[in-house]
Amino acid sequence: MSSDAYTSSEGLALSNVRWLDTHFEACRPEYEDMLRAVGIRRGWRVLDAGCGGGTHLPLLAGLVGEKGRVDAVDLAAENVDAVGGHPDLQDTPCPVSVRVGSLMALPYSDDNFDAVWCANTTQYFDDEGLLAALAELRRVARPGGTVAVKDVDVQMARFYPADSLLVVRLSEVSLLDRTDAQARGSVRGRELRRWLERAGLEGVWQRTTLIERWAPLKPAEREFFGSWMAYLARVAEERGVPEEDLAAWRALRDPEAPDHLVNHPEFYACEGQVIAVGRVPAGDET
C-alpha cells in the first residue's frame, strides 16, 4: 500500500476502502461476533452510520432478514460508491440503501430505526463531536431502539517480538497534540460505555474483544498487520518519537522486506476493539 492508500477523499486516515476491507478480512470472525452480540432482530430497520465500504452490511442484512431493511451512510463519496459494487451486496435478503451524509446531521427523520450501528467512526471526533454524534444516533433511533458503537483502543495493540510498548509510546506522543482528534478518539474505546450513558442512553453495556493472531499468518492477516505497521511507522516519523523507537519503527516500514516482523516465526499481534450498546429511553419521541 502506498502512504495515501490509508486516507479517504475527506482526508481521514484509515478510512480508505482498501484499508478497511483488508482490516475487516483479517479480523472478520471477531468483528462479526461483535455485531451479532448487539441483539439486532429479524424484521428490524437498521442504520449503519459511517459504513465505509460496507463490510458490515451483508451480515446486517442477514440479521434483519427479508422483512427488514438496512440503510447506510458515510461522509466519503468513494466509500458510498464502493458499497454499490460490494460483491456480497448484490443479492441481499432485504433492501440495502446507501447515501452520502454526516453523522453530525444524519439525513434521516427522527425515530426512524430500530437500531443504529456505528463502527470505528467515533475515533474521528473530539469529545464534543462525539456527544453531538451520539445525540444524532439517538435522534434517528426509535424510543426503546438500540444504539451500538464499536471502536478501537489502540493502546491495546502489540506487535511481538517488537518492544511491547512501542504502540503505547507512539499513542502517548500523538496525544500531546491536542488538535489531533483521532489520537484521542483511538484511545477512547474503553470509555464508550460512559459516553453512551452521558448521551442519555439506558441499560448501557460494554464488551472488549482482544483480537489476537499468531504466525503463521493467513494472507489477509499478513497484509493487514504489515500495512498497519507501515502506517504507524509513518506516523512515528511524522510525530518524531524518540530515536530508539524511531529505529524500531523504521524496521517496520516495508512489509515486503524479507526480514520484516510479519515474517518472524514467532510473530504475534493483537488489537483491542470495544462495543458499547444502549437503549433509547421510552418516551423519547421527538
Ligand SMILES: C[S@@+](CC[C@H](N)C(=O)[O-])C[C@H]1O[C@@H](n2cnc3c(N)ncnc32)[C@H](O)[C@@H]1O
Ligand atoms: C475507519 S472507517 C470504518 C468504516 C466501517 N464502519 C468499518 O467498520 O469498516 C470510518 C468511516 O467513517 C466515515 N466517517 C468519518 N467521519 C464521518 C462523519 N462525520 N459522518 C459520516 N461518516 C464519517 C469515514 O468516511 C469512514 O468511511
